[in-house]
Amino acid sequence: MISWARQGQQIAQRQQRETAVHDLQNAQARALYELGQWEAATEKYTHLLTRIPTDIYSLPLALALLGLAMIAAERGEAKQAIVLYEQLQALLDETISPEMHANVLSGLAGVYLDLAQWERALELYQQVYTVRQQQENWSGVGVAHNNIGLIYAQQGKLKLALAQFEEALALYERMENRPMLATTLTNIANTLLDHGEWDKALTYSTKALAIHREIYNELGIINTLMQIGSVHAERTQWESAQTYFQQASERAQQIGYAMCDLFLARIWVFFRKKHCLAHI
Template sequence: MKLRSFRYSFTIFLFAFFVNISIFAQEQKVADSLAKIYQEGNLKNSEKLELLRNLSFNEVNNLKLSLKYAEELIALSTLEKNYLYLHRGYFQKGNKLRLLGDLNKALDAFFKSEEAAAKAKFSIGQGTANSSIADVYSVMGNSQNAQIYYKKAIKLLRNTDNAVGLASALLNAGDEYSKNKKYDLALRYFKESGEIFKKANYPSGTAYNLGNIGMVYAEQGKDALAKKYISEAIKMLEELKDYYAISDYLTYMSDIYLKQNDWTTALNYARRSLELAIRYGLKDQISNSNLKLSELYQKAGNTTESFKYYKNHIAYRDSVTNLKAVQQMADLRTDYEVSQKQSEVDLLNQGKRNRQIMAISSAVSAALVFLLAFGMYRRYKFIKKTNVIIEEEKNRSDHLLLNILPEETAHELKQNGKVLAKKFESVTVLFSDFEGFTNYAEKLSPEKLVESVDYYFSKFDEIMEKYDLEKIKTVGDCYMCAGGLPFATEDHACKMVHAAFEIAKFVSDSKKNNPLDHTRFEIRIGINSGPVVAGVVGTKKFAYDIWGDTVNIASRMESNSEPGKINISENTYELIKDAFDCDYRGEIEVKNRGIMKMYFVNNCKYKTI
């Protein structure tokens, strides 16, 4: 069994979460939102660079569109002579080309990515680029070059703080040596990789490491050790729901039992692998599992069953390597032909409609002249009568709009009918939620639940107004606000922490002096600081919102906080450390973010506001 597929997805995953410092979570909805901002234009080149980088990374549904964003990022980075973004552009281009199966062009892109990272003096980027170069060479079957570039990647990453990136490169290098039957060397690399993953508390890497060690032991004939390590890997991966890897490891367990002449157990493992692959639509694994079952039935002398599974293997193998690309090309051509034909039909229909409109217009023109004079008189009287009502409603509408949007944003919306997205370089974002809210929601009636949430959030709104902070939105029991926008301020972080203390105190006091006897909440608060993009999206039910990695990290700070505590990121700590006493919590594993430093804020050293 080949492990190239393991390393392939694993390396991309590591790059996404450890190399890019301030990216959005890789979700299609993020790409869709950013695409609207990009299409509106009116962005500085520096803003376009960041936007294109995030568009290329987050666009997962359309690889060709993602590749287009990467090409635009490369062109703009070249124009701006910004080597850091040039490195990122070429790296994204390489990733997309590799997914599209164009390995030669992907290799060229990764080489250019490494060159740009070197000019930018970005060692982590050099390391990951070299690791990706090695991966491509490995997939192409050029083991000699793969080993050379893994060594380069490891050497570079040893001099950075990217521990998980280093562990990944070591794991991949060990896999390459295992492929070439250099088992002792492979185990040495796996051992170091495993220690780093364990220290970093990175379960995915630990699971792959255990599985790879098990497969080396299987190749060495140490079946007991092989079963032990692979079984541990499967157990961990089941908890992580990484079914892609589990399917392959089950196939390998089938090999082990087959060597021990335990045909029945080998068959059971192969069947489990196939069932799992079918359940989650893993075509590559479906192909491999069918091939393994074909081999097993052939050894048992059951040629009918063997031939059936072999046909399935060929069908899925071809669908993975050929049919997908052919179908994509066919779909593109069909879409083009349909759009061309539709354009012709639309032009003919439009001409027909125009002629009909002209005929009808001539017939009603005379009637309109008469009605116009009468209508103007009636309209004059109506307008005069309703002007007062309109003015009153306008004032009421303006007041409501100011309750929804910041004053500057509301004015821009009234003047232009839309609001251009703006980037703020330094903003502080706060998230809070109530501990055990779901349990309360199950026990309280909807009316009492809304009454309870309104009691707390109304007070939070008063606190926001006191510190000149901006309430962004509420979702369920989650309250989100920001400081430093729509007007930039120097003390937004300190203001936000003061507000957080008042929120926490109000919730704590409400346990004793709450007029609503049915609610006694505990609150968790998380804060982060950094750049965001702010604006209004849509054309109905306007809502002012903010986007960016700063927002995502603030949410993670809240989910990793504790009841009654204010948990802040390292970014916010650097802004408030002189004014507030904080406890360092250490480096904590954050979902979809990796390792992050966190601090609990204890009290204020001196009055800052």
């Protein structure tokens, strides 16, 4: 007869094996998601949900629901994404897993941001900010500042937006986080560009470009070149705009960034219509 101790040991070993399998399936699904293979990732996550209890919180369940919610959001299936995020939120003990709590809040906020429901998105990002501060996750605090700033920018609240971005800048400068510093500078430039502050926008774009070059961020370089080109186009400095757009296009071709030329074509069409030009 097997002793109670032996039975307990066998149960624990079985649970460890199951957890390892679930972790592997989640990792495989996440890799498929990162590769843009959403159908395959969805199948993996959905299959995993048939193998684990879905009425009590567990990390494998949380990761599967989070993955499915992210895929739904990427596909533009906002209602489904909200259902999945809220299902996970209802199960979540935020005191046990503050990181997952922040991820869920941030994911939900992103969906409402895409739906242009600014107030709801703002409320959620402010909650993310609070959680990140409690965690002393300063990089996450900076991301929250950026996201809140982007919402204020969408609402036309320039001063509030810039104040949030400046908070993020100060954090990233102290942390010497060059990639996020460049991202924040780009957000400031975009906001100023949208409000017709072209000289200031150009200053921040130029700073962002220098950092992207310093850290060899090729996509960042391409996008910032397009941003600087847009500033010159807004000022009807067509030759300068053409120079920056051409540099962006050439770099994009070198790395196979096919979307760049599509964006550039749309930009030119926009400026032609805006300035009533038949040809640029």
